[in-house]
Amino acid sequence: MDSIVVVGASLAGVSTVGALRQQGHNGQVILIGDEADRPYARPPLSKAVLQGTQEPGDATLPALDYDVELILGDGAVELNVAEHRVGLHSGRSTAFDHLVIATGSRPRTIRPDARGETVLRSLRDCVSLRRTLREERPSVLILGGGFLGMEVASVCRALGLPVTVVDITEPLERALGPVLSARFRQAAADAGARLLSTEAGFHLLGEEKLTGIRLLDGTVIEADLVITAIGDVPNTEWLSGSGLETAGDSVLIDDRCAAAPGIYAVGDVTAWRDPDGTVRRRPHYSQAIDQARIAAHALLGGTGPAPRIPPPYFWTDMFQLYLRICGEIPVGTAPEIIEGDLEAGSALLGWKVAGQPVAAAALNYKIPVPRLRNLITTHPLSVSP
Numbered sequence: 001m002d003s004i005v006v007v008g009a010s011l012a013g014v015s016t017v018g019a020l021r022q023q024g025h026n027g028q029v030i031l032i033g034d035e036a037d038r039p040y041a042r043p044p045l046s047k048a049v050l051q052g053t054q055e056p057g058d059a060t061l062p063a064l065d066y067d068v069e070l071i072l073g074d075g076a077v078e079l080n081v082a083e084h085r086v087g088l089h090s091g092r093s094t095a096f097d098h099l100v101i102a103t104g105s106r107p108r109t110i111r112p113d114a115r116g117e118t119v120l121r122s123l124r125d126c127v128s129l130r131r132t133l134r135e136e137r138p139s140v141l142i143l144g145g146g147f148l149g150m151e152v153a154s155v156c157r158a159l160g161l162p163v164t165v166v167d168i169t170e171p172l173e174r175a176l177g178p179v180l181s182a183r184f185r186q187a188a189a190d191a192g193a194r195l196l197s198t199e200a201g202f203h204l205l206g207e208e209k210l211t212g213i214r215l216l217d218g219t220v221i222e223a224d225l226v227i228t229a230i231g232d233v234p235n236t237e238w239l240s241g242s243g244l245e246t247a248g249d250s251v252l253i254d255d256r257c258a259a260a261p262g263i264y265a266v267g268d269v270t271a272w273r274d275p276d277g278t279v280r281r282r283p284h285y286s287q288a289i290d291q292a293r294i295a296a297h298a299l300l301g302g303t304g305p306a307p308r309i310p311p312p313y314f315w316t317d318m319f320q321l322y323l324r325i326c327g328e329i330p331v332g333t334a335p336e337i338i339e340g341d342l343e344a345g346s347a348l349l350g351w352k353v354a355g356q357p358v359a360a361a362a363l364n365y366k367i368p369v370p371r372l373r374n375l376i377t378t379h380p381l382s383v384s385p
Contacts, residue, residue: 009033034075145171
């Protein structure tokens with residue numbers, strides 16, 4: 001195996017490089033990234049880095065302690081599978097024997113050309129937004145009440161800025177269910193954030209600079225700064241014409257993260273089919289790391305059953321509530337309170353489907369992550385040592 005090219009200097013891409021070296025690959029490894037910045041982690045950008053309690057450099061991933069050729073600021077624009085070649089924006093091309101796609105995703109926007117919309121995805125987005133919040137002290141309107149939108153709203157309130165969050169459903173309800181999301185909405189309201197849900201949607205106001213939105217009932221909500229936080233879109237345009245199978249906008253992979261012979265994909269750019277045929281995508285921090293390990297194992301000739309991917313783990317920190325979740329919370333279901341008091345703001349929670357544990361969460365509750373994961377692999381739910 002002469003050369004492995006990893007396209008995407010994301011957490012998934014960097015983790016793949018590390019896993020390849022740790023699992024014994026001594027051949028050439030090339031890591032390609034479209035951003036000029038050193039590889040970094042994204043979760044802190046909407047939390048401590050945006051608020052200013054951490055500096056942008058604190059999000060940088062540890063330096064690769066391996067012999068790796070690093071190409072930054074020159075993203076991939078074409079994949080030629082037959083010639084085993086990746087074309088780059090600069091016009092140069094890189095040959096590969098094996099390829100790992102880790103190009104992640106970008107912010108979903110309301111307008112196709114994103115005209116006038118402020119987003120938060122990259123380190124540079126974060127630095128620019130942080131400067132605006134601190135120096136201009138604007139009133140803020142956030143479109144989207146998911147984790148990102150609510151985390152940014154929390155930062156705005158911590159900085160003393162007026163903020164309104166608008167979504168087509170109750171903020172966080174799709175992700176956390178009715179009970180836990182209500183606890184977060186109450187914390188947001190107590191902190192002075194204004195939350196609105198409008199099933200009918202809204203129209204953007206302004207052209208090159210957004211000035212607010214108009215609800216379909218005619219209500220106008222104005223703000224100095226409008227931020228779009230309505231999800232993400234996998235970066236797969238550069239794969240057009242490659243022949244790789246896709247599911248929606250994502251690269252379709254199997255249980256070994258293979259997209260085609262000799263080509264693997266990891267992280268936010270991926271989707272897969274469950275045994276029942278359902279296509280799934282999990283753009284989580286832990287998923288990127290776990291898939292990187294599995295792809296490296298398969299790429300280096302690992303045999304036997306595919307390594308097991310643990311249940312997804314992710315966390316959020318907003319309005320003085322620190323939440324860690326293992327598994328996937330079933331839509332529309334209420335949790336079991338295992339320990340603590342949800343209203344008091346500290347609790348250990350669990351969810352079941354057909355009597356089987358499927359998710360567990362710790363809200364301002366100290367518990368090691370392995371023990372939190374253990375709650376959804378034991379039955380009944382219990383806090384075991």
